[in-house]
Amino acid sequence: MPAPLHPLTSLTAACCTAAVTTAAGSWPLSVAVSAAAAVLAVRAGAGRRVLTAAAAVLLPLGLSLLMLHGLFFPEGRTVLAAWGPARVTAEGLAFALEAGTRTGACVLVLLLFSFTVSAPDLVAALNVRGLPPQFSFVLASALTLLPAVAGRLGAIRTAQESRGLVLGGGALARLAAVRVQMVPLVLGLLEESGHRAQALEARGFGRPGPRTSYREVPDPPAQRRLRAVLLVLAAAAVALRLGASWPAAGLL
Amino acid sequence: MTGAGPAAAVGTHDMLAARINSFSFHGDAAPALRNVEFGVRAGTLTAVLGGSGSGKTTLGKLLAGWHRPGHSGTLAGWLELAGERLEFRGGGDDPRINPAGWSDRVGYVPQDAAAMLSTVRSTVAEELAFGLENRGTPRPDMLREVGRIADLTGLAAFLDRDPATLSGGELRRLAIACAVITEPQVLVLDEPLASLDAAGVIVVRDLIARLTKAGTAVVVLSQSADGLARSAARWLVLDGGTAAAGGRPRELLRSPELARSGVVLHAVTHTAPAVRAGLPAGAAPVLELDGLGFCYPGAGGAAGERPLLRDLHLRVRPGEVVAITGPNGAGKSTLLRHLNGLLQPLAGEVRVQGRSIASLPTGRVAAAVGLLFQHPRDQLFERTVLREVGFGLRRLRGREAGAAADAALDAVGLSGEAGTHPAELPASKQRLLALATALARRPAVLALDEPTVGLDRHGLAVLRRAIDAEVARGAAVILVTHDPLFASSTAHRVLVLEGGALREP
Numbered sequence: 001m002p003a004p005l006h007p008l009t010s011l012t013a014a015c016c017t018a019a020v021t022t023a024a025g026s027w028p029l030s031v032a033v034s035a036a037a038a039v040l041a042v043r044a045g046a047g048r049r050v051l052t053a054a055a056a057v058l059l060p061l062g063l064s065l066l067m068l069h070g071l072f073f074p075e076g077r078t079v080l081a082a083w084g085p086a087r088v089t090a091e092g093l094a095f096a097l098e099a100g101t102r103t104g105a106c107v108l109v110l111l112l113f114s115f116t117v118s119a120p121d122l123v124a125a126l127n128v129r130g131l132p133p134q135f136s137f138v139l140a141s142a143l144t145l146l147p148a149v150a151g152r153l154g155a156i157r158t159a160q161e162s163r164g165l166v167l168g169g170g171a172l173a174r175l176a177a178v179r180v181q182m183v184p185l186v187l188g189l190l191e192e193s194g195h196r197a198q199a200l201e202a203r204g205f206g207r208p209g210p211r212t213s214y215r216e217v218p219d220p221p222a223q224r225r226l227r228a229v230l231l232v233l234a235a236a237a238v239a240l241r242l243g244a245s246w247p248a249a250g251l252l
Numbered sequence: 253m254t255g256a257g258p259a260a261a262v263g264t265h266d267m268l269a270a271r272i273n274s275f276s277f278h279g280d281a282a283p284a285l286r287n288v289e290f291g292v293r294a295g296t297l298t299a300v301l302g303g304s305g306s307g308k309t310t311l312g313k314l315l316a317g318w319h320r321p322g323h324s325g326t327l328a329g330w331l332e333l334a335g336e337r338l339e340f341r342g343g344g345d346d347p348r349i350n351p352a353g354w355s356d357r358v359g360y361v362p363q364d365a366a367a368m369l370s371t372v373r374s375t376v377a378e379e380l381a382f383g384l385e386n387r388g389t390p391r392p393d394m395l396r397e398v399g400r401i402a403d404l405t406g407l408a409a410f411l412d413r414d415p416a417t418l419s420g421g422e423l424r425r426l427a428i429a430c431a432v433i434t435e436p437q438v439l440v441l442d443e444p445l446a447s448l449d450a451a452g453v454i455v456v457r458d459l460i461a462r463l464t465k466a467g468t469a470v471v472v473l474s475q476s477a478d479g480l481a482r483s484a485a486r487w488l489v490l491d492g493g494t495a496a497a498g499g500r501p502r503e504l505l506r507s508p509e510l511a512r513s514g515v516v517l518h519a520v521t522h523t524a525p526a527v528r529a530g531l532p533a534g535a536a537p538v539l540e541l542d543g544l545g546f547c548y549p550g551a552g553g554a555a556g557e558r559p560l561l562r563d564l565h566l567r568v569r570p571g572e573v574v575a576i577t578g579p580n581g582a583g584k585s586t587l588l589r590h591l592n593g594l595l596q597p598l599a600g601e602v603r604v605q606g607r608s609i610a611s612l613p614t615g616r617v618a619a620a621v622g623l624l625f626q627h628p629r630d631q632l633f634e635r636t637v638l639r640e641v642g643f644g645l646r647r648l649r650g651r652e653a654g655a656a657a658d659a660a661l662d663a664v665g666l667s668g669e670a671g672t673h674p675a676e677l678p679a680s681k682q683r684l685l686a687l688a689t690a691l692a693r694r695p696a697v698l699a700l701d702e703p704t705v706g707l708d709r710h711g712l713a714v715l716r717r718a719i720d721a722e723v724a725r726g727a728a729v730i731l732v733t734h735d736p737l738f739a740s741s742t743a744h745r746v747l748v749l750e751g752g753a754l755r756e757p
Contacts, residue, residue, distance in 0.1 A: 120374040133386070140372040148371070151416075158594055158614075159631040162623045163689060164644035166615030184633030191675055195367045198318050202355040203370070203430065204386035214381035214394050 006219045007122040012227045014113035016234035018106040023234075023241035030101035037108035046115040053115070054108050062100050069096040119143040124215040133211060137200075149185070152192075156184050266291035267469040268315060268358060268438045269332040275314060277325040284310045284325070288495045290488060292438065292469045297460060299481040299501075300473045302490035303514015303708035304680035308473040309363060309442055311490065315471065316360030316440045320349045333357060334437065356387075359436035363443045363679055363706065364629070365427035369415055376418070376426060377402070377411040383434040397433055404462065405429040406455040420447040420626055420702070421580030421734070428456060432463065439463060440471045445480060446705045447626070449579045449734050457483070475680075475708040476516040477505065489513055514708030518737060528573055528723075528744045537567040538605055538728045539591065539621075539697050545599030545752075546586060560586055562752035564600070568697070568728040573719060575739035576732045577757070578749035584732040585626050587749060588699045591730070592621040605696055619648055622690030626701040626732075628682040632674040637666060637685055640674050641692050648693055660692035663721065664714050679706045684714060691718060698722050700731040704738050716742065 005013075021033050041050035069092045076089025119140045126136040141148075157165075157177075165177065200206070269291035274283040285307045292298045302308045313319040314327070321327035327340040331349075334357065338347045362368060373379040377398050384394045402408045405425045410418065418426060424447060431439060444460075445453050457480055460470050474481050481487070487504050489497040490513070497509035504510050510517070547559035560583040568574050578584055589595040590602055593614045602609050609617045625631045634640040641660050645653040661667050664684040669677065674685055683706055690698060703715055719742060722729055733739050739746045747754040 118374075119372070120378065123372060127385075137372060144372065155630045156633050159625065159633060160643070161614035162592055162594065162618050162625075162631070164615050164618040164648060164693070166613050181633075183635070187675070188633070192367075195362075195364075196371065199362070199368050200370060201351045202316070202318060202360060203368075203383040204352055204355065204434070205370075205382075207352045207386055210388040212385050212388050212391055212394065214378050214385055214391065214398070216391070 006217060006223050007117050007125050008219070009223045009227055010113055010117055011122070012230050014109050016230040017109045019234040020237040021105045021109075022102055023237040025098065025102065025241070027098050027101045030098075030105040033105040034101065034108050037105070037112045041108075041112050041115070044112075044116045046112070050108065050111045050115050053111050054104070057107050057111075058100075058104050061103060065096045065100050069093075069099070114143060117143070120215055121217045124213045125217050125219070127211060127213050128217075133205065137205070149189070152188055153181060153185055156181050156188070265293055266332065267294045267334060268292050268471075270311075270315060271329045272311070272314070273328040275310065275319075275321075275325055275327045275329070280325075283493065285314070285493050288488075288490070289498075290315070290495075292471055292486075294437070294469050295464050295467045296486070297464050297470045297472065297484045298486045298488065299477075299484035300471060300488045300490060301475070301477060301481060301510070301513070301515045302496075303475055304706075304711055305492075305678050306475075306490040306513065307493040308475070308490055309678075310493075312360065312440045312442050312471065312473045315438070316358045317349050317351050317354035318360055318362075320351065322346050322348065355436070356434070357436055358438040358440065359431035359434065360440045361424075361427045361431045361442060361444065363446065364627075365420075365424040366627075368427035368430055369423075374414060375411065376407060376413050376415055379415050379426065380407075380411075380429055380433055383430060387434065401429045401433045404455075404459055405432070406452070419581040419585070421449055421452045424448060425452060425455065428459070432459070436468070438469045438471065440473070442473045443475070443706065444472060445474075445478065447580075447702055447734060450736075452580055453480075456480075475514060475706075476518070477501075477510070478516075478518060489515070514710045516707075516709045516712060528742065531569070531572055531744050535569045535571070536606065538570045539566070539568040539730070540603040540606075541566040541590070541600065542603070543600035544587075544590060544597045544602065546583070546590065546595065546597050548586075559598070559752055561590075561597070562599075564753050566747075566754055568730060570696070570726040570728055571723050572745070573723060573729040573731070573743040575743035575746045576730065576749050576754065577734065577736065577739055577746065582749045583752065584749050585701050588623060588701050588730070588732060591697060591699045592617045592623050594623075618644075618695075619693070620695055621697045621699060622693050622695035624683075624686050624690050624698075624700045624703055626705075628679075628686035629675075631686045631689070632682060635673060636670065637661065637672050637674055637677070638670040640685060641688050643689065645692055656692045656694075660688040663691055663718055664688045665710075680708060680711045683707060684711060687715065687718060691722070694725070694727075696727055698727050698729045700729065702733060703731055704733055704735050712738075 017033060021030055038047070038051065041047045070088055071086040071092070073089050073092025073095060076087060076091040078090035079087050080090060081088040123136040123140045126139070127133060160180065272285050272288040275285040276283040288311060290311065300308050300311060310319065319325060321340045326342040328342050330337050330339045333354070338349070340346045369379055370382045373382055380398045380401060381394050384397060402411055405428060407425055407429055410422060415426060424444070428441065428444060444456055448456060460480070464470055472480060472484065482501050484501060487499060487501050488495060489504060489509050491509065496513060497504055497507055541564055544561050544564040545559055546561040576584055576587070586595060590597055593609045593612060596610070604617060604620050632640055634643055638657060638661070641657040642653060645657055649656045658667070661670060664687055666681060666685055666688060669681065674682060677685060683703070687703065704712060707715060719729055731743070746757055748757050
C-alpha cells in the first residue's frame with residue numbers, strides 16, 4: 001500500500017489542480033476534474049458530505065451565472081430566443097457553462113481536500129514548518145468547526161427533546177425548531193470560546209519561542225518531489241495562460 | 253476568624269500567598285471576595301472548603317492567574333509567588349500578570365474538566381502533550397512524560413482515544429494529567445473528585461500524595477470535607493466570599509464556622525444510611541427494561557468491542573427509588589439515555605407505563621420521563637431561569653404552566669433567581685435549575701445522572717427533599733451516582749452496572 005498523502009501534498013495537489021483548471025479554461029477539462037474529485041470523495045467515504053456542500057455552494061452560483069450570462073451577454077451574436085431586453089445567446093450559454101464548470105471543479109477539489117484531510121496532521125505539519133501556532137489553531141478550528149457546531153447543536157436538541165420538543169413534521173415546525181436552537185447555539189459557542197481562551201493561555205499556548213510537535217507526520221521524499229513538480233506545473237499553466245491572453249507581451 | 257487562629261494565613265516560607273482585601277468582577281457592585289488571607293507551603297496539601305457560591309472557585313482562579321487583576325476584575329491586596337510580591341490597588345498602574353509565565357508555576361484544573369481541553373488534538377496522548385509542545389519540549393522527552401503521567405493517572409489504556417469520547421470521570425483524570433505534566437510548583441484543583449468512581453478517587457489521591465512528597469504545593473477546592481480534604485495539612489473555610497476560619501482539620505471539623513457553611517460533612521449528614529423503607533407493594537411497574545443491548549458504532553476506534561449494555565433487565569414501580577452505581581465508562585449515562593428514547597437499544601425493549609417507546613420520538617416520551625443530564629450546562633439553553641423552567645411546559649400543563657414553573661423553582665430554592673441568565677449561575681445552582689426543569693413536568697419516571705455532583709450541603713438537602721416529594725407523588729426515581737452513601741441512604745434498591753448488566757452489589 002502506498003504511503004498516505006502528507007497533508008501538504010494533498011493541499012498542494014488541490015491548489016495546483018484548481019490553478020491549472022482555472023488557467024486552462026476548458027470546460028471538458030473542468031468536467032473531468034469535477035468527476036475525478038467526486039469519485040475520489042466517494043472512494044474516501046466523504047462523497048455525501050462533499051457533494052452536499054458542493055451543491056449548497058454551486059446550485060445558487062450556477063443559477064446566477066445562467067441568469068446573468070445566459071440571458072444578458074452583450075457580446076452574444078447567435079440569438080436563440082429573446083424576450084424584450086433578455087436574449088438567450090449561444091455565446092452567453094457557452095460562457096456560463098465555461099465559468100460554471102470551472103468554478104465547480106475548483107470548489108469540488110478544495111472541498112475534497114478539506115473533508116478528507118486530517119486536521120491534526122495538517123496542524124502538526126504546519127507547526128513543524130514554523131508557522132505561528134495561532135494560525136494553525138485557527139485553521140484547525142475552522143476545519144473542525146462544523147463537527148463542533150454539529151455536536152453542540154446535537155446537545156441542545158437532545159436537551160430540548162428531553163423537555164418535550166417534538167422534531168419533525170412540516171417545514172414550518174422545523175423552521176420554528178431551528179429558531180429555538182440558534183440562540184442557545186450561538187451564545188453557547190461564544191461562552192465556550194471565552195473559557196477555551198483562558199485554558200489555552202494557561203497551557204502556554206500564547207508563549208513566544210520555539211515549539212515542538214508530539215504528532216509525527218511522515219513526509220516521504222517522493223511526496224516532496226511530487227509537490228515541487230505540481231507547483232512547477234501550476235506555475236507553467238498560469239504563465240502560458242497569461243502569455244496567451246496578452247499576445248503582445250508574449251512576443252516581446 | 254475562629255479561635256484556632258488564621259492558620260491558613262500567610263507565612264514566611266509560602267510558595268504562593270495572597271492577601272485579598274477585596275476582589276470584584278467588572279460590573280459587579282459587591283465584591284466576590286473580601287478579607288481573605290491565604291498561603292500554601294511547598295510539599296503540603298491545603299483544602300479550601302466552602303459551600304456553593306462561597307468564593308472558592310474565584311479564589312482558586314485568582315491564585316492560578318485565570319482571573320487576572322485588572323483584566324477580570326479589580327483587586328485590592330497582593331499576590332506573592334515564590335517570594336515575589338505583586339501589590340494591587342485597583343488602579344491603572346497596577347502590575348500585570350503574565351498568564352503564560354504564571355501558569356508555568358501555578359497549574360489549575362477547573363471544575364468543568366472539559367474546559368481544560370484544547371479541542372484541536374485528536375488523541376488523549378496529544379492532548380496531554382499540548383502543554384509540553386508549547387514549551388518546546390524535545391519529542392523524546394514528551395513521549396516519556398506522556399507515558400509516565402498516563403500511568404500515574406490511570407490513562408495508559410486511553411492514550412489513542414479521542415478525548416471527546418471519554419466519560420466524565422476519565423475526562424477529569426485527563427484534565428488533571430494535563431495540568432500535572434508541565435510540573436507546576438503549585439497545583440490548584442477545583443473539585444478534583446467530582447464524578448470519579450472509587451478507583452478514580454484512589455488514583456487522584458495517590459497522585460496528590462506523590463506530588464506533595466515531591467515538593468508540589470497542592471490546593472484542593474471542595475464543598476465536601478471528604479477523605480481527601482481531611483488528609484490536608486491546613487483548611488481555609490470560606491463563607492459568603494470571606495474567610496470564616498482557618499487551621500488544622502481536626503481543630504475545625506467541629507467548629508461552628510464549618511457547621512454554618514454549606515460544606516458537606518459526610519459523618520454528620522449520613523449518620524443513618526439505612527436503605528429507604530416502605531415501598532408500596534403490588535403496583536404495576538412504571539418502567540421496564542427487557543433484554544436491553546447497546547453498543548456505540550465504532551466508539552473510540554474500538555469497533556467490534558463487546559457491547560456496552562447487554563441483556564439488561566430492570567423493573568421499577570411507582571414510588572420506588574433505584575440507585576445505579578458502577579465504574580467510570582460502564583455505560584450508566586448511556587443507560588439513562590435509553591429511558592426517554594434519546595438512544596435506541598440495538599436489542600430488547602424499553603416500556604414506560606406499560607407501553608413500548610420504540611416508535612415514539614423523545615419529545616413525546618418526555619411527557620412521562622424527565623431526565624437530568626450529567627452536565628447540566630448541556631441542558632440549559634434559555635435566556636432566563638424562569639424561561640428555562642417554562643420551556644415546553646404550556647403544552648404539557650396548559651394554564652397551570654406558570655404556577656408549575658414557579659413551584660418547581662421554589663422547590664429547588666431558585667425563586668430569587670428567576671430573571672438570572674442560567675450561564676451566570678454557579679455550577680451547583682445550574683444543576684438545581686436543571687432538576688427544576690424536570691420536576692416542573694411532573695414525570696412518571698425521573699432519571700437523574702450524577703445529581704449530587706457539585707452540590708453543597710444545602711443543595712443536597714434540596715435534592716433529598718425533591719426526591720422525597722417525587723416518591724410521595726408516586727413517581728419512580730432512577731439515579732446514577734458515584735456516592736455510595738447517597739445511594740444507600742436515598743434508594744430502595746442499589747444496583748451495580750458492570751460488564752453491561754445490572755447486578756446486586
